[in-house]
Each structure stands twice: as C-alpha cells, then as structure tokens.
Amino acid sequence: MEKPLNELDNILEYIETNIETRHICYAEQQLAKALNYQRPDIMPLKIQYPITDFQPFTFEEIHEDIGKMMYNELIGILNSIILKDYGLPMIRANYGVGTLASLFGVESKIVDNNMPWVCHVNSIEKVKAIIKKGSPKLDCGFGQKLIDTQRFYIEKLSHYPKCSQAIKVYHPDLQGPLDTAHMIVGSDIYIELYQNPGIIKDLLELVTETYIRLMRELKKNSTDENDEYFYHWQTLYKGKILLRDDTAVNISKEMYEEFSRPYNDAICEAFGSGAVHYCGKHVPWIESMLSIPNCTGLNIIPLPNQQYGEEFLQEIMTFLRPQKLYLAFYHMDEDEIFNLNMDKFNTGFSLVTKADSEEEAKRIMDKYNVFMLRAVRLNS
Template sequence: MIEPFLEELENRLDPQTEEALEAEWNRFLDRRFDGGIFRPRRRAAAPARLEWPSILINHALRDPELLLLRELRSVSDTLAAGSGNLLNIRCNYGTSILPSLFGVEPFYLDDDCDTLPTSMPLADGRDGIRRLVDAGVPPLDRGLAPKVFDTAAFFRARLEPYPKLREYVRLYHPDLQGTADVAEVVWGSGIFMEFYDDPALIRAFFELITAAYREFMDRWEREFPPLSDRFRCHWGWGHCGKIVLRDDSAMNLSPDMYAEFVLPFDRALLERYGGGVVHFCGRGDHYIDLLAGVPELTGIQLSQPECNDMEKIYRHTVDRGIPLFGLPLEAAEQALACGRPLHGLVHCC
C-alpha cells in the first residue's frame, strides 16, 4: 500500500532545494540572519502527483504503516506548499508516552475528533505516587514504549531503500513532554495542592520522571541517532541541541515554585542532551527570566503570545541571543511595527 507514496515522494524531492533550505536554517541558527522575521521558503513547490489518503489518527495508532503514511502526508503537503519547514516525521503516539511507563490508562477520543489520545491519572493519588517512587525507574517494556521503539525501527526500515527520503526526512524524537507535564498527567490536577502539602514527594516524583526520561532518551539516541551531524529538527523547524521539552504545566506555578520544582530538572535534561528548546502553551512570562538563565537553552517556542507580556518575553529571549521558534506572524509583525528590534532571532511559519 505504501510503496507508491514512498516512490512518489522520492521522485518529488529535489536535493538542491533541500540543501538551499537547510543553508537558510543554518544561517538562522548560527545567528547570521539579518532580516526582520525569519520566514524561509523552498525555491519551488513540488505538487503531489498522487492523491494522498486521509487517515484517522485512531486507525493510524493501530497500524505502523498507516501511521507512517499519515506522517508522510505532512511531508507531501510541505513540498506541495513550497513551505520553509524542514521535512520530518515522528512516532506520533501523543503526550502519554512517558506517563504510560507509570501505569496510566490511555483515553481515546471518538474518530470524529481525529486527535491524539490522552490518559487518565492514577486513581489512588498520593498513595499511588509513593508506590511509583518506591518502585524506582520503570523498565522500557511497559506502556507505549515498546510500540514507539518498534515503530521507529519500522519507519527507518521503510525509508532505507529511498536515498533522498533517508537523507532529508528526519525522524525526530517522540513527545516525552517535560517533567512537570508528565507529573500532572500521572498524578492529576490534585498535584497542585501537593506542592504545598507534600513538597518532598513532589521532588522525589520529579526526580523519578527525570530518570525515566533519561532512560528513554538515552535508548532513543543509541538506536535512532540522526543520520548526519546536521542540526536537529522538531515540528518542521531546525534547532540546536537534542531535545524539545514541554513546560505547559509550569504556567500554573509561581516563579518561586518554578525555580524550586521545575527549573532544576529542565536544566539537568538540557545539560545532558547538549541543549535544546523549551515549549510552553499559555503563559510563561512569569518564569522566562529564570529559564533564560540556563546556558544550554537554545530556543523558546510559545504558542499563545496573547497570554504573555511579549516585551518581557523579548527581553529574555532575543535580547539575550535566544531565538523564538514558530511565533505567530501577527505578533512578530506587531513588534516590528512598534519599533521593537527582533535581532534576526524570530522564526515565523
């Protein structure tokens, strides 16, 4: 089923176009872009020659070939649009990959939603968390982990016979979230009272999650290292360092709590993997100054500028040499219209 689509993509891919686009990304990542807003584009679009199928995510999650076909359709759409996004795919099993190691139950939405599953927190709250901490780092033969690694091997094997796909379609690391996000998914919303009621257990659980992240990511790096020493890729944009962390849950914490409970674990992971980017939905301006002080931070990706004091965000990112990725174009244009310098460090799709 999938071979005609692999061959079609292989024939549409133009190495010169991809190399030119990567050169643009290199300029941006090396701080050599001197324009206002970084919005790369391919030199030419490459329209699809086949009609690509629409595959519901629930169906794709049950069949790695369907999942690969769904991921490759996004590659096809990128080429057809002449977009400036880099070509990438991932084992797209959602946000519960790392939480699944701790025994949470997945929750699949109806096909009509066509969105990734979530999971239900442990039913026994604090007692369940204590048992997890006492048990230590869970093995990687639990939950979604075996499926993720098997699917990655399947993806690599399927692309292997196609030299251009193998070279230019990056397999990027799965969504492991961040320490606080995983903790909230496993513990549930009751976790936020525990920052006051049982901070020692919070720290112990965060340490456990960070250790599990390291076990997972270390294996990922061993088994699926990048096929070249070029920069890494995530969500279609290039970045320095090996990881992208999610700090969505941190928006619910005060700066002092963020500094005590989240930042040390973010820093430890960024240090271990040679740097990386931190993403957050919602508000992050209340802790951006703390996060920006981590030397290994190589970028910020925020999805909702309207929830943030963007002047404060700019002061602690682009003014300090830290790029912003995927910023909505309207926000960047508004900054420039107000005379706000972006230092060539803001990427918009």
C-alpha cells in the same frame, strides 16, 4: 502482475518524485543562520494548510498500525514539499503526551478520534506506589513500541533514496518532568505541590531519570541530530532535545524554580543542551527558564483568542537576544507578517502561519518571497 502500492508506498512514491533536496538544504542553511543570529537571505517561514489529496487514518488506526502512523506523519510534511517553504521534512513515533507516563503504568485512551487522553492515577497513594516501584523497564508502556516504530520508519525510508536523505526521524514527545508528573497525578498536582511537595519531588526525580534513560535509547534509533543542531517540529534547534513545560505556565516563578527548573536543567545537562516549549503567552518565570545554562532556545504555541503579533515578538525577543537564544516558528497571521518591521526583526527567529487552502498558501508564499526580496534590497 505487479502488486499495487498501498497507501504508505503511494505517499512515499509521491514524496520521492516531488521532494527537492537542494531546496531543503537551502532552507536548512537559512534556519541555521537565523538561530545563530546571522542575517538569513530570507526569514524562514512555514505555511500550514489542509492537505486534501491524502486522507489520514484515524487515531485508533495509527496506534494499532505503525505503517499507518508513518503515513499520517508523512501527510504532515507535504505542505513544505509542495510549497517549498522553510519547513524541514521529518517524522516521529507519535503516541501522544502520555508516552513517558505510560512506562509508569499510566494508560491512555482515544476518544472521538482525538489524540490519546491520559488516565491519571488521581491518588497520592498510587503515586507513592509508583515511586516505591522505582525505575521502570524501558520496554513497558509505549517504550518498545516507540523503538519499533522508529526502526520501521528508518527501514522503510531506506527504499526511497531522496526520502531517506531528506526526511529525519526525530525524537518522540516525552513531554518534560513536571508535565509527565501532571499526566500521572492529574490536575490535583497543583494541590499536591503544596500539600505533598516531598512526594512530588520524589516523583519528579524518578521521571527525570527515566526520561534520560529512555531518550538515550530512542536516540540510538533516530536521525535527528546534525553536529550542533537537532531536528524537531520541522525546524532546527541547537542542542539535542526539546522539553515541554506546559504545566508550569500555571505556577509562580518560585514554584517553577522549585518544581520544574532543576529537573529540566538536569535533562539539558545530561544531553549537553536543549530547547524548551510551552503553550501560552506571558509566564512569570521566563527569565529563570532562559538562564538554564544549557538552554538554547524557545518554542511558543499560541493560545486561542490571544493577541501575539509584533508586540509580543518584541517582548519575548528582549529576553532572547542578549543571550542569542532562538525563537522557533513564531506564529503570526498574514497581515502581521507583511507589516513586520524587517529592519528590527531580521534574525534570531523563524515564522509560521496558516492558510485555508493550497491555493491560498501558494499566494502567501509568492507574496512573501517578493516581500523579502524588497526587504533585502532596501538593506543592502
């Protein structure tokens, strides 16, 4: 008797049957046009909605079983496979924001089925001990697990030809130097920036060097690069890596230029170029960040209860357009998208929105295709 498929094989069989590689190639072409400031045939839009046919494993389960982690990651790409929107299929080893910090002995724990919570050292003396110990081995903490997970993904995909061709394995979340220092030190880092700046800079140097070493190793077991582009969060960016800089949203431009920018700059230079992500809205250091010589673009995830819309898009594109820097997956709600001035905003960014169900997502996608067709006709 033939052995029944497990959950992972079931979802891979489903994707192998339903994925349209031709559409994915087309979506990638439109994303490439947008990030190169050429006018795409359709402004790339991704629609997020809850998947009900495949139920995810808990965070505890996926951290113990890389097959279950892969299964959960594959659930995350079903939106775009079903809708045929402009999100690209990709998966990663996902061990949380404390991934890089784990190499320095900082533990993470899972509480109430949420992403791992990092257990900060909460002591400047312990930070000194980490610095004194020096560069960690890459196989400690989550290090070896990251590599093993990526290798497992690539091997498993190889049994499904269309999946192997279309689904990328992209680099894990190593945060950025200041974010990782924050994970190690805890919220007192904002005090230590003033009270012990030299120690924090020593920590940032160590984290930066370790980031570069680990990322280079991870890149050997990923499929997230394509000439001048790399794949991340279901879209394209120019360069090689996506840095996180969430901790910096709470500091001044002067502090950013002292404690964040030099280390981000060093990483971008080490890999040729890269983009930056932060959660929030207005930051005092946006121009300084975008002037990093090897910065290629930006991703902003909105905070709850803040208005973004066309007004903030105009504001942020004022900084990005002169340097032809890309804004990846700008969040807008349905009404904001269909009221967007497509004469004014027709390249240099991509869009993402949310729907409550697959039915609603399909309605929005159909409406958007008609909306974009009219916009193209009016401008042809």
